[in-house]
Amino acid sequence: MKYNTIDLFAGCGGLMDGFMQEGGFNTLACVEWETFPCQTLANRLEKRWHHKNAKEEVVRFDIQRTDELINGFDDEEYGKHIGLKKLIGDKKIDLVIGGPPCQAYSLAGRIRDPHGMRDDYRNYLFESYIRILEYFRPAFFVFENVVGMLSAAPDGTPIVDKIRKAFDDAGYCVIDDFKNAVYDVADFGIPQHRKRVIILGVSKTLNANDSNLGRKVLDEFYKEQMPKFISSASPKTVKDAIGDLPIILPCKEVIKENGHKFSHQPTDGSGVMNHVPRFHSERDQRIFSMLAEDIESGKNQYVSIEALKKLYTEMTGKKSNIHKYYVLRWNEPSNTIPAHLYKDGMRHIHPDPVQARSITVREAARLQTFADDFEFLGPMMAQYKMIGNAVPSDFAKIIAKGVYQLLSKYEINI
Structure with a gap:
């Protein structure tokens, strides 16, 4: 069985590509607002994953304008689109994946910005993510972000407290302490040190007969699924990744x-x-x-x-x-x-x-575990930027494996 996904803040598609490589997921829509990542993503969907409707499935739009994103828009900047509602049609969305831009949460970003990124609108893009969750009601979601998110407090209140409460209000269980959701991708055989927070969300209505099922799923994901993918072999190195180029x-x-x-x-x-x-x-x-x-x-x-x-x-x-x-x-x-x-x-x-x-761009892509047939479009500087913003695709595949096993194990009735 394949599960249907929507990818938010999709970038050039590192997260999407990993989920597609796993084999158990089918991408129905990707939302991204920058031009060159959208072009790269549509090209990947079409050439590698043989999506005939790739250019419509990649929706270039401002996710903050959620109502238009869902119902369709005709915009001077972003063009015209039927919206996610018509694009998805009567298909069931099982999973939403993605992570808002990390610059507002990153420690480096806060150091460089004279206001510590307190006034950056990206602090609250998670609210748009949640509005999509509330509309499509998937069984699970995967929310990825930088470790700096754990210490960010743009208005004095820790952003993690706001995010946790927002997910709870939207009807989803998440892990109690996000510090236990931090992973260094190098531990999973990725040739790069990169720490990220991976938040799995589970619908509270997953099973009406078992109110604790969400917590059981979360425990299994963090205590069983993810640990079993941690590599016992020596870490992969720069030479392993780019030495043959x-x-x-x-x-x-x-x-x-x-x-x-x-x-x-x-x-x-x-x-x-x-x-x-x-x-x-x-x-x-x-x-x-x-x-x-x-x-x-x-x-x-x-x-x-x-x-x-x-x-x-x-x-x-x-x-x-x-x-x-x-x-x-x-x-x-x-x-x-x-x-x-x-x-x-x-x-x-x-x-x-x-x-x-x-x-080079290809060496950066190798260190991010993009396949060599993954073609990056646009100017060189745009290519570097989209690669740096991406989730390593091999790490995304590992997350996808864990999520797929849980979706398959538990009967999804919502």
Whole structure:
């Protein structure tokens, strides 16, 4: 049996793709407001999952305008759409998945914003998520977000208290302490350290004859299902993820093509999709090579935060309160792949000193466990951003396996 899903805040589809890979889920609709992730998502649904109606199933719209999203809209910015109600028709929605944009909850975002993200509208996008739950009444939902959510309190009240109460008012059981819903994806065989909160919600009306069933399902998910997927093998490393990709060396001279400048060029012409690095100045190439060589040689002169901050000042004449450089280690999982990667790649320097560059879109995608046939559309910076915002697809598949087993085990009567 396949269960029908709606994906909210879908991005380019990391969560969706993992659920589709599991094999027991069928995506009926994805909601996302940014153009290039929508194009990427529709392309993936059509080419990989053979959805003939992919362009309509991917709904580009502002989820805060929930009534229009459900009933249809004709908008100057977003175009025209029949709405989720007609798109879904008489099909039953078993599961809603997704997570509101994390920037308002992230610790880094709060540090960078002078107001600590207190005035950011994204603090309350969970309310739009809940309105979709209330309309379609799925048996389960999966709500994903950053660990910073646990400490966010934009108006003085912890956001987790608001979210927990909102889910309860909407008729769903969730785990009592969200701290017990935190996972580092590296523990599940993902070649990257990335901590996320995974909230499973279970309808209180799952079974009218057993008012405690929701709690039983939650206990089984967190105490049995998720732990059994934790890998007992050695962590997957950067080398495991990207070590076989074509080498990309610096050019002797800057290449100019179609209005773009290139500082690097693949050496073997293999044609791997999205495997071209951003432009790097000669100064940055020297820094990247020096830092990677420092790690490779074992000298480790530039591994402390203070040494990296000092180097940044010496090389650029600027000062920074945080260290700007980080070289990926071949034999360790990567640091977190963030959306911020679209602004610069200095904290994701390739570990090969000869290549003297930051990671490519494809390398970022590999570290996020996207398949090589997953094509990212739009400008390079948009591709980095959508990858950094995504849920690693292999981790999404693990969540999907746990959820599918629970949906299959318990009779769903709602």
